[in-house]
Structure formats: C-alpha cells, structure tokens
Amino acid sequence: MRVVVVGAGITGASAADAIRRRGAESLLVDARVPGQATAAGAGIVCPWSSRVSDPAWIALADAAAARYPDLVAELTEAGRPDPGYRRVGALRLASDDADLAATREQIAERAAGSPVAGAVEVVDGQELFPPLRPGQAAVHVAGGARVDGRAMRDALQYHVPRRTGPAQLLVEHDTVVGVSIFGKRIEADAVVAAPGAWAPELLRPVGVEVAVTPHRGQIVHLGLPGTDTAAWPVVLPPSSHYMLAFDDSRVVVGATREAGAGFDHRVTAGGLAEVLTEALAVAPGLAGATHLETRIGFRPAGPDLLPLLGPVPGLAGLVLATGLGASGLMFGPLVGEIAADLALGVDPGLDLTPFDPLRS
Numbered sequence: 388m389r390v391v392v393v394g395a396g397i398t399g400a401s402a403a404d405a406i407r408r409r410g411a412e413s414l415l416v417d418a419r420v421p422g423q424a425t426a427a428g429a430g431i432v433c434p435w436s437s438r439v440s441d442p443a444w445i446a447l448a449d450a451a452a453a454r455y456p457d458l459v460a461e462l463t464e465a466g467r468p469d470p471g472y473r474r475v476g477a478l479r480l481a482s483d484d485a486d487l488a489a490t491r492e493q494i495a496e497r498a499a500g501s502p503v504a505g506a507v508e509v510v511d512g513q514e515l516f517p518p519l520r521p522g523q524a525a526v527h528v529a530g531g532a533r534v535d536g537r538a539m540r541d542a543l544q545y546h547v548p549r550r551t552g553p554a555q556l557l558v559e560h561d562t563v564v565g566v567s568i569f570g571k572r573i574e575a576d577a578v579v580a581a582p583g584a585w586a587p588e589l590l591r592p593v594g595v596e597v598a599v600t601p602h603r604g605q606i607v608h609l610g611l612p613g614t615d616t617a618a619w620p621v622v623l624p625p626s627s628h629y630m631l632a633f634d635d636s637r638v639v640v641g642a643t644r645e646a647g648a649g650f651d652h653r654v655t656a657g658g659l660a661e662v663l664t665e666a667l668a669v670a671p672g673l674a675g676a677t678h679l680e681t682r683i684g685f686r687p688a689g690p691d692l693l694p695l696l697g698p699v700p701g702l703a704g705l706v707l708a709t710g711l712g713a714s715g716l717m718f719g720p721l722v723g724e725i726a727a728d729l730a731l732g733v734d735p736g737l738d739l740t741p742f743d744p745l746r747s
C-alpha cells in the first residue's frame with residue numbers, strides 16, 4: 388500500500404514515518420511555504436499545567452505527552468538524529484500565595500493520573516531559572532519537557548522519501564487517488580492531509596470547507612554566551628507568554644498570538660515589543676542577552692482547541708490531520724500516528740467523534 392502525506396511539519400512527518408514503520412510505503416510532499424509552525428514553535432510539552440478543562444483535550448494531551456519518551460527512545464535506538472526532546476521540568480509562576488496554593492493543587496490533581504508527569508512541588512523559581520526575579524515562587528512539574536520542533540520533525544522524516552512542491556488533490560468518482568505537483572501525477576491508495584494552517588487552500592478546490600485559520604506567532608531567540616542553559620526548565624508565567632531554554636546557551640521567549648494577521652510573514656515592531664516586554668517583566672536577568680533571531684509561524688487554529696482529525700466524509704481515501712493550534716508540537720507525533728492508522732485502515736482505538744474534521 389502506498390500513502391502520500393501532504394505537509395512535512397511535525398504532524399505529516401510523524402504520519403509518514405508511522406506508515407513506513409507499519410510496513411507500507413509513504414511519500415512526504417511539502418510546499419516549503421514560509422511560516423511552517425513546526426519550524427517556529429517553542430516546544431513546550433507539559434499538559435498538566437494547562438488550564439484547559441475539555442475532557443477530550445485532556446485525554447489526548449496526556450496520551451500525547453506520555454507517547455513522547457517512548458517514541459524518542461524508539462527513534463534514538465533506530466539511529467536517527469537527536470530529536471531534541473528533554474525532560475527539564477516546568478515552572479508555573481504564581482502571582483501571590485493564594486495563587487500558589489491553588490496552582491499547586493490544580494497541577495497535582497492533573498498530574499496524578501499521568502505516568503510521566505513526575506513530582507509536583509513548590510520551589511524558588513530563580514534557583515532553577517536564574518534570570519527570573521528573586522523570590523519568585525513557582526510550582527515545579529518534574530515531567531514537563533521541551534522539544535526542538537525542527538529536530539523532532541527531521542528525526543521523524545529521516546527515512547521517508549520526500550518531494551518539494553505544492554500538492555493538489557486528485558479526485559476521481561468521489562475518491563482521492565493521489566496528488567499532483569507541478570502537473571505531475573503521483574498516485575496513491577490513500578492521502579493524509581497534514582497541511583497545517585494551509586488546509587483550506589488544499590481542500591477548497593475539491594469542494595471541502597474546513598474551519599482552520601492561521602494564528603501568527605512571533606517568537607524571540609536570545610543568546611546568553613558562556614551560560615550553560617541546558618537544564619533550565621520551561622517557565623510559564625500567569626499570562627499566556629512563556630520562556631524556555633535550549634542546550635546552546637539559548638533562551639526562547641514568546642510569543643504573540645495574532646488571529647487577524649493572515650499569512651503575513653513579517654516581524655513587527657509591536658510583536659517584538661510585546662514579547663520582550665512580557666519576558667523582561669518576569670525575567671529581568673535576560674536584559675543583557677543577545678538578540679539572535681525572531682521566528683514566525685502560523686499556528687493551525689481550528690474552531691476549538693481540539694485537532695481536526697479523521698477520514699473526510701464524502702471523499703474516500705482522504706484523512707485530515709490539522710487544527711493542532713498552540714499545542715501541536717505536543718500533539719503532533721501522536722496525531723500523526725493516529726492519522727497513519729486511519730490511512731492504513733487500522734483501528735486507532737480512539738473515539739474520533741470530538742475530532743470531526745468538518746466541524747465548524
């Protein structure tokens with residue numbers, strides 16, 4: 388069996404790799420449009436500190452976070468390049484004593500059901516993340532993790548044959564029979580569409596409307612030359628902003644969440660000001676850091692916080708996997724594996740009702 392996967396972000400890379408590992412043939416097609424979310428995403432994997440209460444989101448997020456360590460071990464054992472996943476812990480900062488107690492209780496309750504969440508305890512934030520304000524109390528979740536989206540994507544797609552170009556779906560008698568790139572026909576027994584925020588552009592020509600829009604994120608990378616940042620945890624302030632460190636003396640602070648910017652791939656003065664103001668208010672110790680780069684990505688936002696995942700009604704042979712929004716680096720590997728199962732006709736063992744790909 389041969390499956391074409393459209394979109395080589397983390398979701399499509401995972402689907403294409405899973406199809407191969409399940410013994411079928413896969414081909415990964417990507418248009419390389421600027422603003423791939425996977426290439427810009429921060430990489431926080433810590434569902435237990437989230438305030439989302441939807442049970443379907445919680446169940447999928449916990450399963451996605453729990454899948455990471457095993458998947459990374461499988462990739463590493465198979466000799467793939469380092470997927471850049473590290474369980475460095477996460478700090479949820481509290482605004483006052485009452486917030487600290489409530490936050491600790493909420494996170495401990497959420498973490499209790501997870502095999503990978505680890506211990507939850509109150510700590511002095513600055514001891515673990517030195518640029519923070521002195522005396523900043525925080526709740527620490529030991530199993531919180533970070534992943535380098537580019538490295539994970541590349542580790543997943545390592546053995547998958549790839550083509551570059553904008554894919555169009557080929558439909559015959561209400562069945563997707565492959566894709567075309569620059570007019571060249573590539574036939575397939577099934578197609579997985581993982582086109583991120585560009586889902587409407589791919590599906591509208593075949594008469595399918597999907598409720599996905601781009602949410603632009605501007606995210607700033609700072610350098611702290613000579614500082615070993617490898618073990619620093621993810622930091623989650625009370626706002627929607629955050630910061631995390633990578634192994635190469637790098638701290639990433641983000642991010643804007645812009646629903647009305649379309650696919651405008653620019654760093655804006657307002658975006659930079661917002662991200663840096665929020666970061667320095669929480670971590671004044673970053674004031675002397677070097678500005679390395681600002682990345683831009685378009686989060687694929689659906690009508691709610693759940694992915695759009697499943698076979699597309701009325702078009703046989705097509706599985707959609709998008710709408711991963713602000714949590715797609717966490718969801719992507721698992722959602723890709725589920726999409727692979729669906730494309731191969733394997734029961735993924737999950738009630739797909741909440742993920743209806745055509746809901747609006």
Ligand SMILES: Cc1cc2nc3c(=O)[nH]c(=O)nc-3n(C[C@H](O)[C@H](O)[C@H](O)COP(=O)(O)OP(=O)(O)OC[C@H]3O[C@@H](n4cnc5c(N)ncnc54)[C@H](O)[C@@H]3O)c2cc1C
Nearest residue numbers: 394396418424425428430431554583604684714715716717
């Ligand atoms: C600033 C920022 C911070 C984030 N932080 C986090 C975080 O901390 N934790 C977290 O879990 N998530 C985070 N996210 C969200 C996460 O990055 C995304 O949800 C996830 O990467 C989406 O992956 P995807 O593979 O579905 O889409 P994408 O990564 O956008 O990939 C889609 C791909 O499809 C290709 N494509 C589209 N149409 C076609 C076509 N017709 N033919 C061929 N190719 C096509 C595009 O070129 C693109 O490469 C963040 C996102 C941003 C922008």
